[in-house]
Amino acid sequence: NAGVTQTPKFRILKIGQSMTLQCTQDMNHNYMYWYRQDPGMGLKLIYYSVGAGITDKGEVPNGYNVSRSTTEDFPLRLELAAPSQTSVYFCASRRVAGELFFGEGSRLTVL
Amino acid sequence: TQLLEQSPQFLSIQEGENLTVYCNSSSVFSSLQWYRQEPGEGPVLLVTVVTGGEVKKLKRLTFQFGDARKDSSLHITAAQPGDTGLYLCAGEEYGNKLVFGAGTILRVKS
Numbered sequence: 644n645a646g647v648t649q650t651p652k653f654r655i656l657k658i659g660q661s662m663t664l665q666c667t668q669d670m671n672h673n674y675m676y677w678y679r680q681d682p683g684m685g686l687k688l689i690y691y692s693v694g695a696g697i698t699d700k701g702e703v704p705n706g707y708n709v710s711r712s713t714t715e716d717f718p719l720r721l722e723l724a725a726p727s728q729t730s731v732y733f734c735a736s737r738r739v740a741g742e743l744f745f746g747e748g749s750r751l752t753v754l
Numbered sequence: 755t756q757l758l759e760q761s762p763q764f765l766s767i768q769e770g771e772n773l774t775v776y777c778n779s780s781s782v783f784s785s786l787q788w789y790r791q792e793p794g795e796g797p798v799l800l801v802t803v804v805t806g807g808e809v810k811k812l813k814r815l816t817f818q819f820g821d822a823r824k825d826s827s828l829h830i831t832a833a834q835p836g837d838t839g840l841y842l843c844a845g846e847e848y849g850n851k852l853v854f855g856a857g858t859i860l861r862v863k864s
Contacts, residue, residue: 674850685760685842685857686797693850702853733796740785743844743852745796 645669649734649746656724656753664719664749666734672744674737675717677701677709679730680748686733692717724753758845760855768863770832775858777843778825784846786819786826791840791857800828833862 647668656662668675673694678686678701688701692711706728708720717736721728731750735743759778767773777786785804789797801810803819803826810817814837816829830837843855 676852678854683840683857683859686844686854688851688853691851699849699851701851735796739850740846742799742802743787743789743797745798748794748796 647734647736647744647746649732649749651749652747653750654752656721656751658724658726658753660724661720661722662724662751664721664732664734664751666717666719666746667715668717668734668736668744669715670736670738670744671714672736672738673714674739675711676735676737676743677707677717677719678733678735679703679728680733681730689719689732721751726753729753758843758853758855760841760843760858762858763856764859764861766861766863767833769834771862773830773833773860775828775841775843775860776825777827777845777855779845780824781847782823784823784848786823786846787844787852788817788826788828789842789844789854791842797840797842830860833860835862835864838862 650665676691677689687703690709692698731748734746787802788800791797801817806821806823808819814831841858
């Protein structure tokens with residue numbers, strides 16, 4: 644029972660590079676979310692999805708893109724990485740109006 | 755986007771003391787959740803409150819949802835070192851968007 648799986652766990656990027664953070668869940672949850680968390684702070688919502696083919700912006704979407712082609716997968720794309728995107732990224736999923744289940748996080752550093 | 759304000763940002767107390775963490779917004783939420791997060795891990799759900807005025811208890815933790823569903827509080831009785839962590843409130847906006855407050859770092863010293 645894997646739950647929510649994120650890869651990679653750690654990554655260092657140079658300014659201007661692009662990358663994709665992968666997220667997959669095996670709980671058949673319709674709702675999926677991407678958050679970023681800066682040290683000692685709360686989580687900021689980047690994008691979320693209520694089902695395959697449906698995505699919507701959260702509080703801090705600039706510099707990111709997402710897609711949801713299947714129920715299981717919700718990748719987050721960073722284009723032209725900037726130092727301000729240095730953070731820990733969490734993917735989460737849930738059923739309708741239920742508990743959020745989080746992945747272990749992906750720590751990204753942009754130098 | 756609704757803003758969730760949490761206070762205090764940081765709390766350092768002695769074992770056995772009581773404390774309250776507050777979560778406030780100017781807008782109404784359909785529900786509110788409280789999470790606890792330990793270093794290097796994702797947040798874990800403590801409780802969900804849905805009805806205005808609702809009070810839920812989880813051992814030494816008491817959660818309250820305001821009558822107008824705009825605010826919530828978490829009260830811990832006789833805090834223990836194991837309570838140390840980051841406490842986060844999360845409000846569900848209509849449309850399934852779940853937004854978090856900035857968090858309260860709690861340190862309980864033995």
